[in-house]
Amino acid sequence: MNNASTKSRDGFHKPLPIPFCKLEAGSMFRIFAEPSRGIAKSSDTTVYQKMAESHSEDTSERQRAIILYPDDRVLPLTRPSHKRK
DSSP states (O other): OOOSEEEOTTSOEEEOOEEGGGSOTTOEEEEEEBGGGTBSSOOOOOOEEEOSSSOEEESSOTTOEEOOOTTSEEEEOOOOOOOOO
């Protein structure tokens, strides 16, 4: 089973970076890297929510939107809360 996380020395799971295109709409995330802009490691600590395949919003300032390319890397924080059948 692959949970896309790794266990750190203190026993807690840390999320691993994934491509933005693999993140489900509704999920919260932080930007890890933007190879589309030549950024190998992002210093942006803002938490965003993926609203659709094309854009995301800052969770603390909803008027601030961003667009990431499918191959940009993100650290997932939450999944959308919808019921699976």
